[in-house]
Amino acid sequence: MADLSTALAEGVEAETMYQYESMAAPSVKAQLGIATTRIGGGVALSILHDVTGFWNKALGFGFEEPVTYELIGRVVDFYRSQGNTRTTFQIAHSVLPPDWEEIRAAFGLRPASHYVKLACRVEDFWPGESKLDVEPVRPEDVRQWATVTFRGFGMPEEGFTEMLAATYDHPDFHPLAAWDGDTMVATGSLFVRGEVGALTADATLREYRNQGAQSALLARRAELAAELGCRWLVTETGLPQEGRPNPSLNNMLRAGLLPMYSRRNWVWEPDGE
Structure with missing residues (x-):
């Protein structure tokens, strides 16, 4: 993966997340308490009413x-100014400074879980198969697509579905869905930034898991990325703990995505300082 830089891999993830939250309508931002900003080349994303902590x-x-x-x-000052009491720093290990232990201790950043970053060349991706139909999301199905995404994740829907649906109007987002007849059962999105296509928003309704939906969605997005001129596919997922497999990671590995590096999450809470 030496040809795909860490800067590109981290940058496309940061931009994807920034657009997910910053594109929300003003009413949704007020409802969820959304604030976003760019700092030092990175992004800081705050949602006061996010009980999951993911956003x-x-x-x-x-x-x-x-x-x-x-x-x-x-x-940290940005999160304090928003009245936010918890956030997660996600910084690639290769750019952490020699005095990182002192810095993170000074702000009370505690180590948490790891993510693994994966990537491959578009031509090295291996198509998956499923009996389910995979199609681009139509305008009339956007709200349903967002709802299925959050139900598949097991996350709250109120306000968040509107936030996610707003990305449909962004020219670099390409949402897709897997259907069982007239029922939408799984979702995924492709975010394109230059020659890199980010695979995101992968979710499947519980009753439709293990039917190849995510493999098929990965394959269709790889085809679309190639059509749009991407050279690379990149994504990330949680690094499983020993004895606790991550099915999403297994699907990605089978499709030809290769691990680039793992990245530790660092959790900030004001009480930890």
Whole structure:
């Protein structure tokens, strides 16, 4: 994976997440307490009413500006200004400075789970198969697509479905869905940034799992990425703990995506400082 830089892999993930949250309508931002900003080449994303913690994260740092005590302080100040009491820093290990232990201790950043970043060349992707139909999402199905995504994730839907659906109007987002007849059962999205296609929003309704939906969605997005001129596919998922497999990771590996590196999550809470 030496040809795909860490900067590109981290940058497309940060931009995907930034657009997911920043494109929400003003009414949805007010409802969920959404605030987003760009700091030092990375992004800081805050949703006050996110009980899952997934959408509160700061990432993409260490490339335009080095990771320093001052940079982390600016990010933490943003979350304090929003009244947010928890966020996750996601910073590639290769850009952490030699004094990272001192910096993270000063701000009370505690180590948490790991993510694994995966990528492959578009031509190296191996198509998957399923009896389900995979199609681009039509305008009239956008709300349903967002709803199925959050139900597949097991996340709250109110407000968040509107947030996710808003990305349909962004020219670089390409949402797709798997159907069993007239029933939408699984979702995925492709976000294109230059020659990199990010695979995101992968979710399947519980009763339709193990039927090849995600493999088929991965394959269709790979085809679409090639049509749009992408050279690389990239994604990320949780690194499973020993004895607890991650089916999504297994699907990605079978499709030809290869691990680039793992990245630790660092959780900030004001009480930890």
